[in-house]
Amino acid sequence: MNNIHSLDGQSGIVVADAGCILQTLQEYTAERGYLLPLDIGSKGSCQIGGNVATNAGGCYFNRFGGLHGTVCGMEVVLPQGQVIKLNLEGSDNIEGYGGCHRKDNTGYDLKHLFIGAEGTLGVITKVAMACPRLPNSKNVALLICESYAAVLEVLAAAKEELGEVLSAMELMDWSTLSLVQQHMSNKEEFMILNEILRFEGSQNQAPLYLLVETQGSNAEHDLSKMDSFQTRLFESSIISNGYIATDSKRIGSFWNIRESCNPSVALDGYVYKYDVSVPIEDYMEVAAEVKECLSSKASFPLAKVCVWGHLADGNAHVNVVTPGLFDKDEAFASYVDEAVYGSVLKRKGSISAEHGIGQSKRDILKRVKDKSALDVMVQLKAMFDPRGIMNPGKVLLSEGKSATSFDS
Ligand SMILES: Cc1cc2nc3c(=O)[nH]c(=O)nc-3n(C[C@H](O)[C@H](O)[C@H](O)COP(=O)(O)OP(=O)(O)OC[C@H]3O[C@@H](n4cnc5c(N)ncnc54)[C@H](O)[C@@H]3O)c2cc1C
Structure with a gap:
């Protein structure tokens, strides 16, 4: 599950198993004159399948447009056992058809459903990605x-x-x-x-x-x-x-x-992590408002707010760290959640720019996502995974049930 299958010298499309470590794939393409258009801090340990499943953004998002733009093919195993090939070599219908192309406009582009689905719809087993030439x-x-x-x-x-x-x-x-x-x-x-x-x-x-x-x-x-x-x-x-x-x-x-x-902030204490999108002019405002809220919270007088992130994307990583205290405090977490999300929503921002939903943001999703869009997400989940076996409880609360169950 960690083989690199091919790199097309003309198109720059690399095809690899989902278990391939990101850095290994970066090195493989670089040795052949191509740049893998994804770079994140965890490159030495994370896998390309995990990157696609989480729609990891990273530092080159602004330049290359993210995985929805660069991933051009995929193999996925669905919860019911079918293997589907999406714009990838080996499609089992018409003889001679089924290579991987930069452009493939043949109906619903299903691969996008698995990018960022956090493993709730299927297991990605192969990824094809378009790479630009390595810069000189x-x-x-x-x-x-x-x-x-x-x-x-x-x-x-x-x-x-x-x-x-x-x-x-x-x-x-x-x-x-x-x-x-x-x-x-x-x-x-x-x-x-x-x-x-x-x-x-x-x-x-x-x-x-x-x-x-x-x-x-x-x-x-x-x-x-x-x-x-x-x-x-x-x-x-x-x-x-x-x-x-x-x-x-x-x-x-x-x-x-x-x-x-x-990693440095994590060495200082427990980190309450937020990853938000806001209008660029408001980039530092969320942190400023959180600091203001914290100054009136006597229980953690030494809590620090640390900000870094992808400025050109309006994507701020806002981190509240409690120096010397390494255990999560649930009451404090709720307080900081309200401060951060309140500030983000006031600016019509996104509560998750690139860190997804998982379990920790699952409950707030129903407050921020368009109700009809959420209904469609629940229907899709039920269709792909009627038994609710794929990462149950991640992203959506109720597996395969109607959206009204969110309100209970
Ligand atoms: C939702 C999310 C978004 C993130 N975005 C960024 C980012 O933009 N920038 C950054 O620097 N770091 C990001 N991180 C942190 C980390 O760098 C990423 O988690 C990394 O891309 C994940 O790769 P991994 O192999 O470590 O996956 P894991 O941590 O092992 O898995 C992450 C999630 O993806 C699912 N998953 C893993 N492999 C597959 C697969 N083959 N098929 C289907 N589902 C799979 C898992 O079930 C799990 O839900 C993100 C983390 C998460 C959880």
Whole structure:
């Protein structure tokens, strides 16, 4: 279940078993000149089938458009035992038909139902994914902004100046990077953090940090774009400071700092995790409102709010951590849930940008999802899995029953 079957040298479509580790697949395609268009922090352990089942987003969503755009074929075993091939080699009907194509418009595109279904409709056994060419050049800038207003100016400048080579735009706040530094074992990355954390914010605001990546086909052209982008930021004093990495070691260090956010915060205490979508201009507002709510909550006076995420997608990872306390407090969790979801819903945001529903957000789903859409989800679940054997209790409360049972 972890074989890589093929990589088509013309189309860039790679076909692999669902059990293939994401990083192994990334390395396999890179060795053959293609970029697997998915990268997430857990790449060393997660599997491509799990990534598709959870519709994992990651840092390149803005550039490549997510798995609904890049997954082009799939094999799935349904709960009743049928094996279905969706735009994949080996379809058992017409002889000679059934290869995997970038475009296949032959009726309902069923593969989309399994992307993000969290294993509630079937078991994905094979995945075909379209990969772009591996970029020849990559540059990463680490920028320090004194305020969120400055971050928005950097975002606008990045879209204008970097345009087609802009590949990722990640934001991290000061609370998060302080914890990353506290738990950083790599000496060089510790020194980078030491350097950037000494800058101060303005008007009682802690600074914010941006990681901006470009990927392209011409190193000279891409670097000159990055240079003029950074010059514009310095000349207009939008940033307090900025550093560019052009060699793979330093690029790796910058990305390791970003990928250390999640594990570092978890070393500090229990983390109440939220992953939300809001309008980009409101990106830091949810955290600000949660901080406000927490300041009036005497039971956890030291709770910290840490924010990082995929800025260009409006996707914020809002984390409330209770330093030194590693057990979940249910009453506190409900309190923080209300604070976060209240703030998100007020902004017409999404309560789950990329972390799905699972069990923890199952109950709030009925409050936020269109009732008719939820009815269709329940009907689909009942049709695919009438016995309710696929991840029971995940995403939907009642297996194979009508939506009215949500209201009881
Ligand atoms: C819903 C969800 C969304 C996530 N999104 C992101 C993200 O966008 N970015 C990020 O950095 N991290 C994300 N994570 C965290 C983690 O990186 C992902 O969980 C990872 O993609 C999952 O891969 P895995 O192999 O570890 O799956 P597991 O953790 O083993 O399984 C995750 C879920 O998928 C189901 N599943 C696993 N394999 C299959 C399969 N072959 N067929 C059908 N169902 C299967 C499981 O039953 C389970 O419900 C997400 C986690 C979840 C639960």
